[in-house]
Amino acid sequence: xxxxxEVKSEKVVIRSQGRExxxxxxxxxxxxxxxxxxxxxxxxxxxxxxxxxxxxQIAAIDAKHRFVxxxxxxxxxxxxxxxxxxxxxxxxxxxxxxxxxxxxxxxCVVGITLxxxxxxxxxxxxxxxxxxIDIIQAxxxxxxxxxxxxxxxxxxxxxxxAIGIAGVPYxxxxxxxxxxTVKNQEYIEAAKAVGLSEAAIMVKHILPNCVSPIxxxxxxxxxxxxxxxxSLSFLGLGVPVPSPEWGxxxxxxxxxxxxxxxxxxxxxxxxxxxxxxxxLFGDGFRDALDxxxxx
Amino acid sequence: xxxxxxKRILMLIPVVIGASLLVFCVMNLSKGDVxxxxxxxxxxxxxxxxxxxxxxxxxxPLLVRYGEYLFGMLRGDFGKSAISNEPVLKLFFTRFPAxxxxxxxxxIVNIVLSIPLGIFSARHQGSVADNAAxxxxxxxxxxPAFWLGLMLMVLFCVNLQWLPATGxxxxxxxxxxxxxxxxxxxxxxxxxxxxxxxxxxxxxxxLRTARAKGVPEKKVINLHALKNAMIxxxxxxxxxxxxxxxxxxxxxxxxxxxxxxxxxxxxxxNRDTTLACGCxxxxxxxxxxxxxxxxxxxxxxxxxxxxxxxxxxxxK
Amino acid sequence: xxTKNTVLDIENLSVEFHVDGEIAKSVTDVxxxxxEGTTLGLVGETGxxxxxxxxxxxxxxxxxxxxxxADKIEVxxxxxxxxxQHELEKIRGKxxxxxxxxxxxxxxxxxxxxTQIQESILLHEKLSRxxxxxxxxxxxxxxxxxxxxxxEYPHQxxxxxxxxxxxxxxxxxxxxVLIADEPTTALDVTIQAQVLEMMKELRDKYGTAMIMIxxxxxxxxESCDYVAVMYAGRIIEYGTLDEIFNNTRHPYxxxxxxxxxxxxxxxxKLKPIPGMMPDPRSIPEGCAFADRCPYxxxxxxxxxxxxxxxxxxxxxxxxxxNEPDFMIERSRKNG
Numbered sequence: 001x002x003x004x005x006e007v008k009s010e011k012v013v014i015r016s017q018g019r020e021x022x023x024x025x026x027x028x029x030x031x032x033x034x035x036x037x038x039x040x041x042x043x044x045x046x047x048x049x050x051x052x053x054x055x056x057q058i059a060a061i062d063a064k065h066r067f068v069x070x071x072x073x074x075x076x077x078x079x080x081x082x083x084x085x086x087x088x089x090x091x092x093x094x095x096x097x098x099x100x101x102x103x104x105x106x107x108c109v110v111g112i113t114l115x116x117x118x119x120x121x122x123x124x125x126x127x128x129x130x131x132x133i134d135i136i137q138a139x140x141x142x143x144x145x146x147x148x149x150x151x152x153x154x155x156x157x158x159x160x161x162a163i164g165i166a167g168v169p170y171x172x173x174x175x176x177x178x179x180x181t182v183k184n185q186e187y188i189e190a191a192k193a194v195g196l197s198e199a200a201i202m203v204k205h206i207l208p209n210c211v212s213p214i215x216x217x218x219x220x221x222x223x224x225x226x227x228x229x230x231s232l233s234f235l236g237l238g239v240p241v242p243s244p245e246w247g248x249x250x251x252x253x254x255x256x257x258x259x260x261x262x263x264x265x266x267x268x269x270x271x272x273x274x275x276x277x278x279x280l281f282g283d284g285f286r287d288a289l290d291x292x293x294x295x
Numbered sequence: 296x297x298x299x300x301x302k303r304i305l306m307l308i309p310v311v312i313g314a315s316l317l318v319f320c321v322m323n324l325s326k327g328d329v330x331x332x333x334x335x336x337x338x339x340x341x342x343x344x345x346x347x348x349x350x351x352x353x354x355x356p357l358l359v360r361y362g363e364y365l366f367g368m369l370r371g372d373f374g375k376s377a378i379s380n381e382p383v384l385k386l387f388f389t390r391f392p393a394x395x396x397x398x399x400x401x402x403i404v405n406i407v408l409s410i411p412l413g414i415f416s417a418r419h420q421g422s423v424a425d426n427a428a429x430x431x432x433x434x435x436x437x438x439p440a441f442w443l444g445l446m447l448m449v450l451f452c453v454n455l456q457w458l459p460a461t462g463x464x465x466x467x468x469x470x471x472x473x474x475x476x477x478x479x480x481x482x483x484x485x486x487x488x489x490x491x492x493x494x495x496x497x498x499x500x501x502l503r504t505a506r507a508k509g510v511p512e513k514k515v516i517n518l519h520a521l522k523n524a525m526i527x528x529x530x531x532x533x534x535x536x537x538x539x540x541x542x543x544x545x546x547x548x549x550x551x552x553x554x555x556x557x558x559x560x561x562x563x564x565n566r567d568t569t570l571a572c573g574c575x576x577x578x579x580x581x582x583x584x585x586x587x588x589x590x591x592x593x594x595x596x597x598x599x600x601x602x603x604x605x606x607x608x609x610x611k
Numbered sequence: 612x613x614t615k616n617t618v619l620d621i622e623n624l625s626v627e628f629h630v631d632g633e634i635a636k637s638v639t640d641v642x643x644x645x646x647e648g649t650t651l652g653l654v655g656e657t658g659x660x661x662x663x664x665x666x667x668x669x670x671x672x673x674x675x676x677x678x679x680x681a682d683k684i685e686v687x688x689x690x691x692x693x694x695x696q697h698e699l700e701k702i703r704g705k706x707x708x709x710x711x712x713x714x715x716x717x718x719x720x721x722x723x724x725x726t727q728i729q730e731s732i733l734l735h736e737k738l739s740r741x742x743x744x745x746x747x748x749x750x751x752x753x754x755x756x757x758x759x760x761x762x763e764y765p766h767q768x769x770x771x772x773x774x775x776x777x778x779x780x781x782x783x784x785x786x787x788v789l790i791a792d793e794p795t796t797a798l799d800v801t802i803q804a805q806v807l808e809m810m811k812e813l814r815d816k817y818g819t820a821m822i823m824i825x826x827x828x829x830x831x832x833e834s835c836d837y838v839a840v841m842y843a844g845r846i847i848e849y850g851t852l853d854e855i856f857n858n859t860r861h862p863y864x865x866x867x868x869x870x871x872x873x874x875x876x877x878x879x880k881l882k883p884i885p886g887m888m889p890d891p892r893s894i895p896e897g898c899a900f901a902d903r904c905p906y907x908x909x910x911x912x913x914x915x916x917x918x919x920x921x922x923x924x925x926x927x928x929x930x931x932x933n934e935p936d937f938m939i940e941r942s943r944k945n946g
Contacts, residue, residue: 135313138579140541150563151324230439231545261449268442275437500716508731509704522721598764
């Protein structure tokens with residue numbers, strides 16, 4: 001890919017390449033379904049506050065309707081405090097998606113920076129960064145999250161940081177590998193010869209050529225973050241109650257699982273659908289970027 | 296070969312030390328330490344609490360304490376749990392067999408399900424069955440393990456009543472559900488790897504040679520092809536196994552399974568830094584060692600890798 | 612031609628590949644009869660359908676995407692077309708076996724070469740593992756590799772040595788029919804000669820009938836009794852070695868001879884055949900060679916030539932052969 005860019009005008013090639021990737025992507029049913037779900041969930045997450053009132057519909061307790069099984073009025077039933085689970089799950093989209101995206105953004109910002117530095121400067125910067133990455137990667141991700149959240153205290157921000165860190169090694173490696181392939185291209189030499197600063201070279205010339213693998217990694221990472229976040233929330237290390245984050249809903253429902261399994265069923269399905277959507281799209285995206293892998 | 300292994304083992308040491316430093320520091324950043332847990336509820340003045348801290352050596356600078364910890368660790372002394380006052384190593388290794396059992400059982404589930412499914416998918420590439428298998432695998436990848444565990448529990452323990460809900464033991468019956476849960480989680484990745492590795496191999500000329508000499512189709516696939524596809528499959532299975540040694544905490548909690556993960560979670564809840572730190576360092580070590588063993592196993596699967604090791608060894 | 616010693620009998624074989632809604636006609640109406648102890652040279656450009664024909668003889672074509680149609684495919688009297696999978700497995704390697712073009716990729720990298728030879732023997736002969744190993748080692752020595760190397764892996768062998776191993780595998784059960792698919796193309800010239808010489812010796816020793824697939828007419832001249840020339844999936848000329856070489860009838864065969872470098876006449880220019888073979892997905896309705904043929908008429912582009920008999924030992928598929936005064940240049944020179 002990069003080789004073409006150096007010959008022809010960069011922008012034109014990238015644009016037509018983008019179109020080709022998009023064309024292949026639209027052919028992939030799974031990826032399109034995934035994308036549709038992602039768009040739907042994003043719209044839902046952004047507008048949910050317009051039609052659901054947090055104080056009366058989410059936090060308020062309704063003693064009359066405790067443990068109502070799923071029915072027309074309460075499609076997902078109600079919980080131990082009489083709250084409508086359907087509304088809570090819908091509202092939870094906001095939290096889960098936000099955590100997923102922010103956790104990924106955190107991992108990307110740190111990972112891309114480290115990857116750029118490691119790939120661009122090479123040894124010894126590379127050695128130091130990669131050894132740190134090795135260490136982070138050696139510690140099982142969930143444990144890392146548990147340790148960090150328990151150290152910093154349970155809150156949404158801390159949850160995002162804790163899970164974000166676990167994703168850093170992956171993004172660092174992807175970025176570093178991508179940088180290494182473009183680093184020695186001639187247009188980088190040219191940029192150096194013109195006297196651009198190193199920061200400018202990295203951001204303006206190297207980074208744009210590493211975008212596609214990073215985007216694929218980021219898409220998959222959103223799925224991973226949402227999963228990990230639900231695990232931590234489930235352990236009580238996530239978003240504090242009564243916020244209806246899906247993991248927290250599961251954690252709360254678990255106490256009644258023997259008698260009211262639906263309390264765990266629906267939030268779980270919400271997680272599966274969301275994560276599946278990101279995985280489907282990420283998979284399709286990767287295939288679209290590298291059609292050789294498919295055949 | 297041996298040189299290579301020794302070199303790899305030596306390279307593990309800084310990783311483990313680094314991990315211990317990281318965990319030790321983060322754990323000690325926590326608001327509220329073990330003393331506040333021990334003394335909670337007890338009627339003590341602030342001075343008395345401080346005295347306890349002093350006595351436990353918790354008032355000294357972080358790095359000094361870490362130095363001491365590291366020094367002990369290198370001699371095989373991971374300190375004592377602040378809560379039960381038992382040596383960390385002893386606590387860890389009483390729980391460890393249960394975790395090993397679970398990790399191995401789930402890996403067996405993983406292997407038994409995903410390798411045949413991956414091979415099937417590869418042989419019927421593009422068919423409806425292949426697509427279904429791949430969506431199924433992706434579903435496995437998209438499911439929180441603990442949720443799957445809960446749902447299986449509802450199904451088999453509550454509704455069908457085939458299995459005891461929470462045994463808390465490590466006998467066969469109480470290991471089935473945790474192992475299946477974990478195995479299905481692992482399966483997604485292994486199936487996908489098996490499929491793509493087999494797709495690569497199925498195109499190779501040497502399979503045609505095998506068929507031309509009259510090797511039965513089953514043997515062509517399960518021996519000639521599979522052995523060649525084994526390296527990526529082995530890597531995935533091994534990585535999953537390594538993860539299972541360290542990452543089963545949530546599943547252990549769901550099923551009240553008495554493994555290391557649960558020990559760690561309890562330690563963290565109690566702010567028992569020494570125990571938690573020890574658990575994580577030990578698990579990290581075990582994880583990286585398992586990964587190393589997998590790397591070495593390559594040599595037994597593929598003679599070319601063995602030759603490479605031998606060459607690398609001679610050079611150094 | 613008595614049928615009793617016909618070891619390979621293919622009648623009207625057609626093979627198509629259906630891929631992405633397109634049909635590629637790889638082989639059309641090919642008939643081959645091979646008698647005990649004789650060698651047939653199957654000649655043609657890359658993509659003419661030679662390998663596909665060979666694979667069809669073993670019924671080794673992947674279906675789908677392949678579709679095989681034939682009136683008959685028989686190996687030593689065994690119907691390959693309708694045989695069940697397990698029956699096929701008994702015939703392959705025992706009655707008919709094949710040497711593939713690229714020795715670099717034809718051996719399984721994760722088994723030692725001895726095991727790969729032994730496997731074939733174990734499958735088809737009632738021998739214990741030790742006896743089979745012993746026989747495998749004898750085969751290895753027969754192809755000129757010391758038996759000590761039996762425990763080595765393919766990556767430890769050179770290309771020529773690997774091809775010897777492949778030959779050892781295919782001859783391990785002394786098959787009646789051996790198909791050698793360009794066995795020397797991937798090898799150095801000096802090694803080529805050695806391997807060919809060895810194959811000839813072994814063929815003579817065991818009385819194996821052989822199909823030698825090649826695009827090298829030199830190899831054909833040295834080792835074959837009969838020659839079949841394939842073009843775009845059809846056999847366009849077939850006859851004894853002598854007939855094809857000295858009484859060439861088809862313009863394409865002539866083209867093949869003309870594109871050979873001539874050792875005796877170094878000044879003479881090579882005359883390569885102009886153009887390319889038609890795409891198997893869109894083979895023209897007339898003679899497939901018409902577009903490249905210096906003698907082609909409009910009739911050639913419209914009508915598919917039938918196979919015509921030159922004499923008892925020679926057939927040709929060319930429309931213009933029927934014209935009484937038509938003669939290709941080569942025959943003029945020879946005649």
